[in-house]
Amino acid sequence: MDIVKIAIIGIIAVILILTIKKDRPEFGIIISIVAGIIIITFILGKLAAVIKLLEMYSNKAGISNQYLIILLKITGIAYISEFAAQICRDAGESSIGSKVEIASKIIIVVVGIPIITAVLDLIISLIK
């Protein structure tokens, strides 16, 4: 049933954007931002259940929690940068959007360094 609510919010937002975009384009972009925010805050609640499931099974499987935290952080960073980059592209500024995406890729690599070092150490130990 939630999907119906989300679809309705999206359609209403698009209609309002079209009416306002002709003479006040900046309000059109603001309405699309607000519609995106409403839909995502609505869904974040559901996402919490998925994350709890992941944590439960990673504890059960004995995987150390540290890597799961890094993975969750990376998905959070990726999502926020995607959110910003898409808004920039909607407004027609695709160069700023790609800058945001490049910055987020660099941040993700920096955050993922512990995982990369762990994998490389494992490979080196196998080779020796």
Added chain:
Amino acid sequence: MEIDLIFRIAAIGILVSVLNAVLKKSDREEQAMMTTLAGLIVVLMMVVKEIAKLFDAVKTMFNF
């Protein structure tokens, strides 16, 4: 909270554009610009609060 926020922003947008048209007809160009800026600032204040709330939710969700 959800849908009425969109309607509020759309209403302010329509109001500003109507005011603009009226002010332009009565050749008060600078006041038209003033109302546009005022409307934009009001809407931006609302949107910034919403974005802050979203980013806080994402931060707590993905335990930054």
